[in-house]
Amino acid sequence: MTETQYHDLGDFTLQHGATLRGARLAYATYGTLNPEKSNAVVYPTWYSGRHWDNEWLIGTGLTLDPDRYFVIVPNMLGNGLSSSPSNTTGGYAGPRFPHVTFHDQVRAQHDLVTRHFGIERLALVTGWSMGAGQTYQWAVSHPEMVERIAPFCGSSRTSYHNKVFLEGVKAALTADSAFAGGWYGDTPPVVGLRACARVYAGWGFSQAFYWEKEYEKLGYTALEDFLVDFWEGFFLDDRDPNDLLAMLRTWQTGDVGLTPGFDGDTEAALASIRATAIVLPAEKDLYFPPEDEAWAVSHMGNAELRVVPGIWGHFAGHGSNEPDTRFIDAALRELLDRPGGLD
Amino acid sequence: MTETQYHDLGDFTLQHGATLRGARLAYATYGTLNPEKSNAVVYPTWYSGRHWDNEWLIGTGLTLDPDRYFVIVPNMLGNGLSSSPSNTTGGYAGPRFPHVTFHDQVRAQHDLVTRHFGIERLALVTGWSMGAGQTYQWAVSHPEMVERIAPFCGSSRTSYHNKVFLEGVKAALTADSAFAGGWYGDTPPVVGLRACARVYAGWGFSQAFYWEKEYEKLGYTALEDFLVDFWEGFFLDDRDPNDLLAMLRTWQTGDVGLTPGFDGDTEAALASIRATAIVLPAEKDLYFPPEDEAWAVSHMGNAELRVVPGIWGHFAGHGSNEPDTRFIDAALRELLDRPGGLD
Numbered sequence: 271m272t273e274t275q276y277h278d279l280g281d282f283t284l285q286h287g288a289t290l291r292g293a294r295l296a297y298a299t300y301g302t303l304n305p306e307k308s309n310a311v312v313y314p315t316w317y318s319g320r321h322w323d324n325e326w327l328i329g330t331g332l333t334l335d336p337d338r339y340f341v342i343v344p345n346m347l348g349n350g351l352s353s354s355p356s357n358t359t360g361g362y363a364g365p366r367f368p369h370v371t372f373h374d375q376v377r378a379q380h381d382l383v384t385r386h387f388g389i390e391r392l393a394l395v396t397g398w399s400m401g402a403g404q405t406y407q408w409a410v411s412h413p414e415m416v417e418r419i420a421p422f423c424g425s426s427r428t429s430y431h432n433k434v435f436l437e438g439v440k441a442a443l444t445a446d447s448a449f450a451g452g453w454y455g456d457t458p459p460v461v462g463l464r465a466c467a468r469v470y471a472g473w474g475f476s477q478a479f480y481w482e483k484e485y486e487k488l489g490y491t492a493l494e495d496f497l498v499d500f501w502e503g504f505f506l507d508d509r510d511p512n513d514l515l516a517m518l519r520t521w522q523t524g525d526v527g528l529t530p531g532f533d534g535d536t537e538a539a540l541a542s543i544r545a546t547a548i549v550l551p552a553e554k555d556l557y558f559p560p561e562d563e564a565w566a567v568s569h570m571g572n573a574e575l576r577v578v579p580g581i582w583g584h585f586a587g588h589g590s591n592e593p594d595t596r597f598i599d600a601a602l603r604e605l606l607d608r609p610g611g612l613d
Numbered sequence: 614m615t616e617t618q619y620h621d622l623g624d625f626t627l628q629h630g631a632t633l634r635g636a637r638l639a640y641a642t643y644g645t646l647n648p649e650k651s652n653a654v655v656y657p658t659w660y661s662g663r664h665w666d667n668e669w670l671i672g673t674g675l676t677l678d679p680d681r682y683f684v685i686v687p688n689m690l691g692n693g694l695s696s697s698p699s700n701t702t703g704g705y706a707g708p709r710f711p712h713v714t715f716h717d718q719v720r721a722q723h724d725l726v727t728r729h730f731g732i733e734r735l736a737l738v739t740g741w742s743m744g745a746g747q748t749y750q751w752a753v754s755h756p757e758m759v760e761r762i763a764p765f766c767g768s769s770r771t772s773y774h775n776k777v778f779l780e781g782v783k784a785a786l787t788a789d790s791a792f793a794g795g796w797y798g799d800t801p802p803v804v805g806l807r808a809c810a811r812v813y814a815g816w817g818f819s820q821a822f823y824w825e826k827e828y829e830k831l832g833y834t835a836l837e838d839f840l841v842d843f844w845e846g847f848f849l850d851d852r853d854p855n856d857l858l859a860m861l862r863t864w865q866t867g868d869v870g871l872t873p874g875f876d877g878d879t880e881a882a883l884a885s886i887r888a889t890a891i892v893l894p895a896e897k898d899l900y901f902p903p904e905d906e907a908w909a910v911s912h913m914g915n916a917e918l919r920v921v922p923g924i925w926g927h928f929a930g931h932g933s934n935e936p937d938t939r940f941i942d943a944a945l946r947e948l949l950d951r952p953g954g955l956d
Contacts, residue, residue: 430836431815431823437840438812442785445808465788469781469812472774477902480774493773497780556899559820 272298274321274351277382282353285530288368290358295378296351297321297344300328301336303387310387311341311394312379314404316587317517318509321345324401326589333602339393344379346400348516352378355452355512365452367516372407372524379404380412394606395545396420398587399558400517403428403524406566409543410526417610419543420602422550422578423558423587426566427536428524432557435473436522442466443511452512459511466514467505471497476554476583484581488590540569544611547573548601552586552594572611576601615641617664617694620725625696628873631711633701638721639694640664640687643671644679646730653730654684654737655722657747659930660860661852664688667744669932676945682736687722689743691859695721698795698855708795710859715750715867722747723755737949738888739763741930742901743860746771746867749886749909753869756887760953763945765893765921766901766930769909770879771867775900778816779865785809786854795855802854809857810848814840819897819926827924831933883912887954890916891944895929895937915954919944 274296282293298321303310311334313324321343328334334341345351347370355367362368383389395408395416402424409416410426425432446462448454475484480493490496505514527536547570551563560577567575578586578597586594617639625636641664646653654677656667664686671677677684688694690713698710705711726732738751738759745767752759753769768775789805791797818827823836833839848857870879890913894906903920910918921929921940929937 429820429824430826431818431820433836434811434823434840435815438781438785438808438815441808441811442781442788445785445788445804447790447804461788461790465781465784465808468777468784472778472781472816475774477772477774477900478904480777481772481905483773493776497777557820561821562824 272300272321274298277386279353279378279381282378284368284374285371286369288362290353290362290368291360293347293353293378295344295347295382297342297382300334300341300343301339303340303389307387307389308391308393309339310383310389310392311339311396312383312392312408313341313343313395314375314379314397314401315343315346315349316397316399316401317521318349318514319401320349320351326595327599333599333606342383342387344382346375346404346517346520347378348513348520350508350510350513354510355516356510364512367512369523370516370520371528372403372520372526373411373529375404375520376407376411379408390415391612392416393610394418394420394602396422396602397424398422399424399584400521403521406526407529409545409547410529410539413542413544414612416545417612418605418608419545419547420550420605422598423552423555423584425524425558425562426526426540428522429562433522435557436518438469439466440515440518442469443514449511452515454511460506463505463509463511464502467501468497470505471501473556474583474585476556476581478554478581479583482581537569540566541571543570545572546605546608546611548605549573549575550578550598550601552578552580552583554581554583555586556583558584615643615664617641620729622696622721622724625721627711627717628714629712631705633696633705633711634703636696636721638687638690638725640685640725643677643684643686644682646683646732650730650732651734651736652682653726653732653735654682654739655726655735655751656684656686656738657718657722657740657744658686658689658692659740659742659744660864661692661857662744663692663694669938670942676942676949685726685730687725689718689747689860689863690721691856691863693851693853693856697853698859699853707855710855712866713859713863714871715746715863715869716754716872718747718863719750719754722751733758734955735759736953737761737763737945739765739945740767741765742767742927743864746864749869750872752886752888752890753872753882756885757955759888760955761948761951762886762888762890763893763948765941766895766898766927768867768901768905769869769883771865772905776865778900779861781812782809783858783861785812786857792854795858797854803849806848806852806854807845810844811840813848814844816899817926817928819899819924821897821924822926825924880912883909884914886913888915889948889951889954891948892916892918893921893941893944895921895923895926897924897926898929899926901927
């Protein structure tokens with residue numbers, strides 16, 4: 271595990287007006303920035319993920335080889351390492367943490383990349399799930415900087431169905447009266463966390479994944495073993511409920527069309543992307559279905575749709591299934607061999 | 614709305630050993646039993662549905678025309694009209710209501726059909742969702758009686774993924790401390806009911822249904838309007854939480870292979886079906902996907918798989934979408950014109 275570093279964002283005013291005073295962005299880097307500053311890759315985190323959860327796609331023998339690329343993994347605001355409900359003091363602590371948009375996330379990361387590292391071009395932005403949303407946002411917010419993008423199992427605009435799925439997750443978490451409107455202090459709503467884990471379980475993997483009992487390949491010995499030890503364990507593993515809800519709000523309101531200047535026009539925002547793209551939905555992803563990404567690609571100038579085949583659904587991008595990992599890694603390799611969109 | 618009638622089941626011993634004393638089956642009938650007793654159709658209810666919720670598929674101009682067929686709609690045990698947690702007194706009241714299997718449901722219905730009506734053959738058994746599960750169960754429990762079956766948007770065995778989806782529903786409902794282990798008395802856990810409604814919302818209709826805003830065709834004016842007024846309203850409409858959990862348990866443990874005599878062998882149970890069948894999964898049903906029904910049909914002797922096309926997902930079988938209703942009605946007509954499996 272790489273050391274966590276922190277970038278001071280100062281008084282960071284968000285798209286909706288609130289100012290996070292003394293905000294900071296936690297991040298990790300892998301590899302070395304070359305003298306030309308041409309080998310930088312940004313690889314944002316996913317819903318509740320921390321930078322170390324991205325490390326499966328970085329390493330010797332993989333496309334994102336630290337001997338070749340300088341990979342920056344910024345932690346999302348709200349994930350518990352960067353400024354989040356759980357680590358903010360004062361007025362914006364806990365459930366009063368303000369609404370952070372994808373645009374805000376990328377603005378914070380842009381500050382790190384440009385002001386701290388002095389990088390003007392990114393060879394690649396890539397990410398899974400909400401990391402894919404940040405990837406799209408990078409390409410729309412800074413078309414002049416992003417050579418290539420590879421969003422996997424995510425979208426440029428959170429679909430209505432995806433919002434509904436997240437409503438179920440949120441409702442389950444907050445139905446526990448121990449949640450107490452977010453004022454649970456040192457006694458987190460464990461019943462609600464376990465309930466939201468069980469709701470999530472049906473969405474994270476496909477119907478066929480369960481039919482084939484693929485969880486046995488991960489070492490789980492029964493369906494209930496998977497639900498308790500993987501899923502409930504996942505949400506009990508240092509996941510703060512207010513943090514989860516802050517990230518969920520970012521997710522639900524995701525839409526590159528809401529980037530300043532586009533006035534809600536998602537298609538125009540997609541058309542503004544200059545980056546060379548390979549867009550990688552998973553075949554049986556239940557909340558980011560391939561059709562939605564086909565729609566996005568149809569509005570982009572230089573984008574290829576490449577569906578990750580198989581039955582792992584959304585978790586094809588989690589790094590737990592070797593064939594999916596190889597497929598995504600190969601796509602990154604091919605994309606990095608193509609000319610960037612700024613040439 | 615047809616008058617509710619009641620059939621006395623007496624002391625009804627369930628598959629798992631408990632005896633519901635003074636049990637009763639609520640039902641409604643449509644049309645007239647002919648002198649040969651050859652025009653009877655059984656059309657069981659779905660999860661939380663009552664007999665009047667099935668009436669969209671019965672009527673003049675439809676296949677199930679009361680002038681031609683005698684349609685019996687038995688209410689599932691647990692649905693609040695037949696013996697259920699909410700109307701049982703004594704030891705088995707409320708959360709102590711015993712485990713009822715699909716086999717039990719059909720045994721109760723068989724008692725009504727044979728002992729009360731003196732019917733020996735059924736022209737058709739059909740039903741939506743858990744009603745489809747009961748349809749399969751009829752064909753396995755009484756192959757000698759069932760001429761034809763048309764299960765729509767349901768299955769002969771509840772898949773693992775389907776069980777997981779239901780775990781999310783259950784966890785959301787019971788996360789509300791007002792649920793109190795089922796001892797909520799006259800103050801139902803409305804937060805939990807609304808949470809389970811929001812969980813259900815993502816599953817009931819397909820991703821494309823939400824993308825296309827099909828709910829507007831039902832008169833809902835915004836996504837949140839649909840979530841609150843349709844979905845939360847649905848679960849608050851006289852749905853008792855213990856009843857919901859009793860039916861959910863029946864559903865989760867559904868498997869025709871658990872019929873006495875088959876020792877858990879679902880495929881053997883499917884192979885034992887004599888009825889002529891048209892099996893109707895919906896194209897984008899998220900918890901009863903067509904693949905599962907293709908599997909079932911592959912083990913049946915005289916069954917056709919006919920996928921209901923479109924984007925309504927599971928609710929293709931709810932009677933709210935005219936093209937789906939026409940499709941299902943036409944399949945019933947065609948099936949009833951075919952020779953029954955007992956000829």
